[in-house]
Amino acid sequence: MKVLDSVRVLEIGGLGPGPFCAMHLADLGADVISVVREAKGKTPTGPLLNRGKRSVFADLKTEEGRQLVLALVAEADALIEGMRPGVMERLGLGPDECLRVNPRLVYGRMTGWGQSGPLAPRAGHDTNYAAVSGALWGCGPVDARPVSPFAVLGDIGGGALYLMTGLLSGIVQTRATGRGTVVDAAIVDGSAHMLNLMLSARQNGVVADTRGQSVHDSAPFYDTYVCADGEHITIGALEPQFYSLLLDTLGLVAHPDFGGAQWDKAAWPVRRARLAALFLTQPRAHWQALLEPTDACFGAVLSPLEAAQHPHMRARGVYSEHQGVLQAAPAPRFDGAAYAPADACLPGAHTQAIMQGLEQAGAQAVWRQRRAP
Known part of the structure; x- marks a missing residue:
């Protein structure tokens, strides 16, 4: 038994955040x-x-395809679609039509710009939505262009995970009230919402309104450094006890460049240069061996292939080769255990079985109707 065994979801196949959300639910x-x-x-x-x-082929531009979707909608708790605003309505599969078939349906709409606003009908991708929402602005040092990890910041963080939150919240409401709902999950909304922690830090002066003036992009004790082998490491020693431990472990406690207060911003450029020079003297593995066993808030910058081999990630079983593909295990964990990755199906692999199931259900419904007094 898994936590969402009682939930049935119909996904209108698309790209990016919608399929990811559906995979996460599965x-x-x-x-x-x-x-x-x-x-x-x-x-x-x-x-x-x-x-x-499970996957089924259907052409939504045909009446046969439309009727197939509506038949599946009748038995679904939630629907996911990622078309541009108005497309599903033109196909005769918008919220009104689907909720008429199933009033308890949670209809999830995944877009970049949202269902309304000047940019709603425009095309875009992850990086565009993250940029306009404000989320991309801080992704990089002041002397470099902002760059976000592929699809993580917008499509997944601001999109798929907010859609999933909306769908599950809608299902909870529906099971309490019997009424379905329509979820407008826009990547710009979710990406902006994720900034509230940063905006809270802005109130305390930790985050500035100018790039290169905030803790995350100017403090020497919260930065990324290059090593002798060209690989990178990260330091995140914000709290004073972790900062002191970092200096002690690196042998810098008595160094004159580090004699003043941790938050003396005037000293930060010199300290960063000193740390940068130090980390350049040894390869990444050296700094891992020295700092990973401590509370100095250290992390080596690893590729996904390297991360799969890291002792911590291996101990938790985060990555595995399944069906010949490197992939991360489902998250989060429940009662201390992670679910194993399920097999991935080929597109349309269950078309015949699903069609037969619908035909049998229809025949049974007719039989029940005829048997009714």
Whole structure:
């Protein structure tokens, strides 16, 4: 048994955050049926995002495809769609039509710009939404261009995870009231909402309104450094006890450059230069061996392939090779255990079985109706 075993989700196949959200729900036990259109050639993502799902082919521009979706909607707790605003309505599969078939449905809409506003009808991608929301602004030092990790900041952080929050919240409400709802999950909304911790720090002066003036992009004790082998490490010793431990472990307690207060910003450039020079004297593995066993708030910058081999990640079973693909295990954990990754299906792999199931359900409904007094 998994925590979402009682949830059935219908996914209108798309790209990026919608399929990721559906995979996440499937990871936690939801029965996810993905409706996809037969396509030739490569797609931007592989079949990993199909893990744990069932998949059926349907052309939504045909009446047959529309009726298939509505038949699946009738049995679903939630629907995920990632079309531009108005597309599902033009297909006859908008919220009004679907909620008419299933008044308890939670209809999840995943877009970059949202269902309303001047940019709502415009195209875009992860980096555009993160930029306009304000989330991309602080992703990089002042002397470099802002860069965010592929799809993480917008599509996943501000998009898929907020859509999942909305869907599960809607399901809780529906099970209490019997009424469905429509979730407008816009990446710009979620990405902006994630900034509230930063905006709270701004009130205390920890985050400035100018790049290169905040703790995360100017403090020597909260920075990324290059090592002798060209690899990188991170330091995050914000609290005074961790800062003192960092200096002690590096043999810098008595160094004149570090004699003043930790938060003396005038001394930060000199201290950063000193730390940068020190970390350049040894390879990353040296600093890992020295600092990882301490509370100096240290982390080596690892690629996903390297992270899969890190002792901590291996001990927790975070990464694995499943179906020949490196992937991360479902998260979070429940009662101390992580769920194992399910197999990923090929697009349309369950078309025949799902169609037969719908036909049988329809025949049974007719039989029950005829048997009724």
